Amino acid sequence: MAELNTGGDGGKGGKVRSKKQSTRVDLTAMVDLAFLLITFFMLTTSLSKPLAMDIAKPDKDVKDLNKLELKASQTMTILLGKNDKIAWYMGEAGKSTPTIEGFNDIRASLLKNKQEVKDKMGKDIIIVVKPTDASTYENFVNIMDELNITKTNINAPAIDDDPKHLMDSEKEAMKTGGIL
Amino acid sequence: MGRIKVPRKSTSVDMTAMCDVAFLLLTFFILTATSRQPDPLDIKTPSSSVQFKVPDKDLAILSIGKGKVFIEIIGQDVKKLTLQKMATLYSTSFTEDEAKRFGVISSFGVPFGNLKQFINLNGDDRAKFEAKLNGIPTDSTTNGELYRWIEQSRRATAELHNTEMRISIKGDSKEEYPTIRKIVDVLQKQQVNKFSLITSAEAAAK
Numbered sequence: 001m002a003e004l005n006t007g008g009d010g011g012k013g014g015k016v017r018s019k020k021q022s023t024r025v026d027l028t029a030m031v032d033l034a035f036l037l038i039t040f041f042m043l044t045t046s047l048s049k050p051l052a053m054d055i056a057k058p059d060k061d062v063k064d065l066n067k068l069e070l071k072a073s074q075t076m077t078i079l080l081g082k083n084d085k086i087a088w089y090m091g092e093a094g095k096s097t098p099t100i101e102g103f104n105d106i107r108a109s110l111l112k113n114k115q116e117v118k119d120k121m122g123k124d125i126i127i128v129v130k131p132t133d134a135s136t137y138e139n140f141v142n143i144m145d146e147l148n149i150t151k152t153n154i155n156a157p158a159i160d161d162d163p164k165h166l167m168d169s170e171k172e173a174m175k176t177g178g179i180l
Numbered sequence: 181m182g183r184i185k186v187p188r189k190s191t192s193v194d195m196t197a198m199c200d201v202a203f204l205l206l207t208f209f210i211l212t213a214t215s216r217q218p219d220p221l222d223i224k225t226p227s228s229s230v231q232f233k234v235p236d237k238d239l240a241i242l243s244i245g246k247g248k249v250f251i252e253i254i255g256q257d258v259k260k261l262t263l264q265k266m267a268t269l270y271s272t273s274f275t276e277d278e279a280k281r282f283g284v285i286s287s288f289g290v291p292f293g294n295l296k297q298f299i300n301l302n303g304d305d306r307a308k309f310e311a312k313l314n315g316i317p318t319d320s321t322t323n324g325e326l327y328r329w330i331e332q333s334r335r336a337t338a339e340l341h342n343t344e345m346r347i348s349i350k351g352d353s354k355e356e357y358p359t360i361r362k363i364v365d366v367l368q369k370q371q372v373n374k375f376s377l378i379t380s381a382e383a384a385a386k
Contacts, residue, residue, distance in 0.1 A: 027195030034202030041209045052234045052376035131357045138226040138353035145228040
């Protein structure tokens with residue numbers, strides 16, 4: 001162990017005997033380091049594992065068949081714009097001004113709307129996601145993740161990424177908000 | 181009667197065994213960790229809270245970044261059969277050796293016309309070669325190369341393993357949505373309406 005040899009035995013003359021040094025080394029620091037590295041490797045390897053998020057899109061070719069009639073007031077449309085901003089509105093397009101917010105606030109809005117729809121109509125909310133050309137892939141993944149977290153995807157969310165389906169009123173609202 | 185004296189023991193413990201174990205574990209973890217395949221496209225996947233792990237067979241991964249598309253077909257047997265099918269479609273042929281070399285390439289993004297040349301290159305040159313080209317052509321017609329690659333690999337998977345191949349999209353977070361839509365359109369054209377997006381785990385709750 002590390003210790004200081006302070007005992008001075010001055011005075012007594014004679015041969016200077018070299019003291020036999022102990023061969024034991026303090027391993028504490030070495031063990032600390034080893035465990036630190038182990039912890040580091042274990043944590044980083046489990047984090048880098050890729051995960052898969054399943055996405056189902058509506059079939060493009062099916063023309064009619066069982067089309068489910070939905071009430072407009074039951075749906076919430078989410079538009080993904082640029083600069084990581086979202087515009088959302090309830091019900092029909094053009095009748096209410098979309099709320100524009102960031103990804104941090106969308107969770108609260110989702111939960112609030114979900115609860116409102118449930119209280120008013122006793123049904124689960126239906127989400128329509130419209131990624132516009134200005135949005136990034138990350139926005140899309142994030143919003144799908146939020147839907148997953150808030151459990152607003154009981155009725156499978158509709159993903160409508162056809163630019164032709166983006167209505168004029170929606171475009172207008174997004175332009176005013178400066179996110180298109 | 182006097183009190184029994186408890187002899188005071190030294191508090192220092194022999195660390196040798198502990199040290200041995202720690203380093204043994206360390207070595208074990210380092211050796212067993214699979215080194216990550218270098219990605220030809222520098223992709224940073226977005227994070228999410230899903231907990232479903234990517235399966236390790238019967239899978240094709242479409243990597244999207246900088247407007248380019250690369251495809252990776254998992255499984256050597258499927259990869260070889262896909263190459264064979266593609267060769268028949270474009271009426272060319274590959275030698276046994278070329279097929280073998282193709283089997284170990286992980287992900288690639290060259291037009292079919294350049295594939296032969298690409299296979300015969302070596303590691304470093306391959307990356308340089310790919311960087312010059314624009315990935316797999318993605319025109320969404322049924323004759324598009326990406327369409328055919330996916331179609332043929334699905335056929336090959338069905339033939340060899342009797343299961344439907346899963347398709348995963350691995351996109352860069354900053355990729356613009358229209359690029360993604362183009363790829364999804366190609367998938368939907370062949371009735372693949374279900375696919376998965378590859379994400380990394382979220383570090384902490386937001």
